[in-house]
Amino acid sequence: MRWIAVFFATLALNAASAQVPSAPVRAIAPFCSPGGVVCVSVAIDGDGRASYSVSRLGAPVIAPSRLGFMLTDAPKIERGLAIMGSSERAFDETWEQPWGERRLVRNQYRELSVAFAEREGLQRRFAVVFRVYDDGLGFRYEVPAQDGLATARISAELTEFVIADPGEAWWIPALEWNREEYLYNRTAIDAVGLAQTPITFRTEDGLHLSLHEAALVDYAGMNLSRAEGQRFRAMLTPGVTAASVVRDTPFLTPWRTLQISDNAAGLAMSNLILNLNEPNALGDVSFFEPMTYVGIWWEMHLGQASWASGERHGATTERAIRAIDFAADNGFGGVLIEGWNVGWDGNWFGNGWDFSFTQAYPDFDLERVAARAQARGVQIIGHHETGGNAYHYERQMRDGFALYQRLGVHVVKTGYVADAGQAQGEGPDGAPTMIWHESQAMVRHQQRVVEEAFAHGIAVNPHEPVKDTGLRRTYPNLVSREGARGMEFNAWGQPGNPPEHEANLVFTRLLAGPMDFTPGIFGMQTSSPDGVATTWAKQLALYVVIYSPIQMAADLIESYEANPGPFQFIRDAPSDWEESLVLNGEVGDYVTIARQERGGADWYLGAITDENPRVLETPLSFLAPGRRYRAHIYADAPDAHWRDGRERIVISAREVTRADVLTLRLAPGGGQAIRFEALPGRIRGS
């Protein structure tokens, strides 16, 4: 038997006694974005279940999808609900990023807040707030303080997303919720497995969608479980108790976000996730300056040096000083030095108990290295690998950051290499317990790290991070993250990233925020069967295509010294932008992005393709009117190919104006990078 039976049977006989929660069917008419493009509707069914639906230009995008929560210590919040009221407001502002892919961001939306309450029993209350933009929407639950729900122990969110039209999806699996480093699946929407977000859809009529979340704070990360057909259910990352999330009321959930666009470029241009985050809560973060950096790093992945101590130890004083001098000589801002600290000699993977964040290995003179860096006007990029042991790290991070602060370090790369992390348990003993990478406990931990770092004038760049949900707006010292398969996958004795990988990233992972991908490799032969499966020109293009305010020149110094021609583009490319434009692109196939240097007149362009060659006609109308530019062009040679002609690059220069149209010829696995150097003077007559 089933509840509905009881409902109908009882209703038929005892309607008057209202023994079963019952609510009048009620709906809220479509509530639309400022431009009337995207609309959301809310309804209550005969059993008192709440649902929402989304349309764009009158066509359904999200079919009616349920709302609610399962709790570990009380009946679920789903049935017997009534709409108690609703309110609306409009908002429009333009705000400035301290650093970013664009300086000014417009945040214009209309907001609908719907208040729900149970009519019987615990009479619990919550609101769902929708912020509707012309390019999508976000909604979150607002749960007020109340007697019937002092503490919410959430075992599962019932939030659903029913994709209205069939189509394709690009997604990575949520396996042990351990990391984001998987290759992308491209399947039918109704063939998606248990997926992480962001997940990108293209419906049969060409509509592009991306489901993700914004402002993930003190909550568990959201994965998507496809129940049946195209019905996706929020699946929260497991917690340290039966509840994925434990929050005292009042509390807010993260925003569940849906970006909607006619084309792929529109997704990549959207500021929706950033806008749904709270404004800067820290204040001045000018201690952080966007930069390109080099490091003692790639040699470890190539197996030419080790993180661990010994004769092959990579992080020696001499190597560090050489890297600092190289950075200074080439105008780079920093040097990452991995393996400098004690703790790498055991099995640190998923363990991390041996790491010290203050004690250097004997062959690494931290003070001397720091002095040299300051003398040369270069920053050390600090490194805190934890092996996922947040518990151990939190007991040392203050000292670790204080040390770095004294040495003039303003950015630290953190790492959480593990299948499952470790954090303070809930038990009376508080012993460490295993936690998932995107559990509420790890979300809280990374928040504490960001705040502790800020207190020491330090920015953080987490690897194996909690996924990006736009928190850089609120905590602008959270400058970049990894959170996807990066360059190092091309170094190991296994299949690396395929030629389509970066064209997938732009329209999936990168919709969430900056990524420290670490491009710029010229030495293409590695232990990986295909080595680095791109052309040189594509490696250069990645400096424009993949946005990060802290961008690595990842190759060995020798590699750059041997190839000054293509290296010049890496020296020139800025890491901070006035504006960014996605000129064209298709998910997983190709993309062209143009960005204007922040505080400068130069523009930069990057175009990349997958395993297929492309010819892209590219109007330069983004260039300033009345100006002439010298285009420094780094293009694939006619016979370039990711498999057997990666180094074949043609470097040329020509003058252009915004009236020109460039024909970009990309080789298989290739790309093109262009610096548009603004020339003095104005065009006569303009």
Place this chain on the structure above:
Amino acid sequence: MRWIAVFFATLALNAASAQVPSAPVRAIAPFCSPGGVVCVSVAIDGDGRASYSVSRLGAPVIAPSRLGFMLTDAPKIERGLAIMGSSERAFDETWEQPWGERRLVRNQYRELSVAFAEREGLQRRFAVVFRVYDDGLGFRYEVPAQDGLATARISAELTEFVIADPGEAWWIPALEWNREEYLYNRTAIDAVGLAQTPITFRTEDGLHLSLHEAALVDYAGMNLSRAEGQRFRAMLTPGVTAASVVRDTPFLTPWRTLQISDNAAGLAMSNLILNLNEPNALGDVSFFEPMTYVGIWWEMHLGQASWASGERHGATTERAIRAIDFAADNGFGGVLIEGWNVGWDGNWFGNGWDFSFTQAYPDFDLERVAARAQARGVQIIGHHETGGNAYHYERQMRDGFALYQRLGVHVVKTGYVADAGQAQGEGPDGAPTMIWHESQAMVRHQQRVVEEAFAHGIAVNPHEPVKDTGLRRTYPNLVSREGARGMEFNAWGQPGNPPEHEANLVFTRLLAGPMDFTPGIFGMQTSSPDGVATTWAKQLALYVVIYSPIQMAADLIESYEANPGPFQFIRDAPSDWEESLVLNGEVGDYVTIARQERGGADWYLGAITDENPRVLETPLSFLAPGRRYRAHIYADAPDAHWRDGRERIVISAREVTRADVLTLRLAPGGGQAIRFEALPGRIRGS
């Protein structure tokens, strides 16, 4: 960065120091079933990960699939494993069921036990035991007592099932893990969502597979999460802590089962799940006699009476006595009386705190009803609805069973109507906590119920149960279950069961064990849009097609009194069998089953179809040689149809022998039921 990176980088440099768990690659050659049909292989990869694979007649069925566990308080058990040894044995026995679909069951398998251990760190140990049959296999983990793992807190099983060939799947979703009452999805294998088991597959080359589990004891139920492609991962039902399962070592997991057959009929004929359960642990259960029963039940679903008290209360003394007399007059063994006890007047769904299991409503004289039942030689079928509140029920069930024992009741139907149950929490206060229907806590509860009931000479028939995993072999007073969409779904004001439903059940849910489906409805018009979407002949056929030792004649007494012709088959049909044969069938399309009465010479045949008509040529070679039978045939009339000709049934009789071939003509949504009455004497010359 990712572990594999550390592995390769470290290995390259520090191979000797073995800082990373490492095991020699090793494999165990194919180990095959007694007939050499099904074979299993085991391997360890370079990272020390264990996997298994399955082949049938040399063709892969399960591609290499991983093994292991995630734990909440220790690193996962997966990498750095070595095979420490293995052992084999052969087994062949034939055992007798006290009641069942067949009296004698042969259990012939070859067993391979593989011992694994971590070579580093905690050096944890476990074995995987494979029992390989000619029609499939089961495997389970055996975890010995050990210092490195005194208590296993299992957050996830890593067990995978990679289906080697593409094909179709029939499955129901695992949504809130709340119940099994869903319609079946038929999708491509790589379009399965989060699914419950049993799940049935048909590969493109026609191989039929079913994944399920056997002997679910003190563990969480297994669902299947499709990670990517055709790779399924065991997903354990959540528990009352972050661990789905908490077990002190030593312990055994349930068997993970794979049934394999060339055709659908072979799946339905398999005894694999039953055989993987332990032998009878209770001893004599002769207090339970298989029976057909009537009840005060359908009128509530039709809305003609109520469970709750009041003028429409269904469970009155008078109604009960009338039902008892009707049962006795027609040779039925029992009468189910729902709503007899106090507790139905509130909102008991998912609540259940008001239920008393000893106090009857004032208008129900339990003693008088029991006396009448005994006087007429009929049993009362007891009823314990809990609203999912196992916590509350356990505090009363002993008294409830004792009362029933005193009154001569030997079967109790239990119920757990709720989205989530409630059981003793793990906290210091032991307050009740919400639990899923197939959580370890509910599995333990239903075990306690079965044992308590046995102590009182009572069998149980749980509705909204933990799924059947063959435990009836070990606990033969666990006689039947619901655990799927039953007849009542056709009574309510919503879409009921479609014509294909029962043809789905036979090859999915019913592979797990008996189901108290409650067939036999003649009153086809209900609040449901399509009413009962079968013909009368199909309703009769269900008494043979759907096996249950306790089978309901579910319709109103008036309905049977008005239709003595077709009712005769329900009166005749036994509930216990000497043998059962699946003569033909396709998943979700049609099936024909013949069963021989236990302790008798008569055979019964049931054939059903979905919305499509069928003509099935059916040889009667299953009948005994040298005997003549009178075939009492209940067939769809030529113009019968589930939509507008349900009552059109043709009842006829003819003499047949095993040499005959019957042509069964099934109407859309129809069926056919036949009693083969063995006639005295032998055929001359035989």
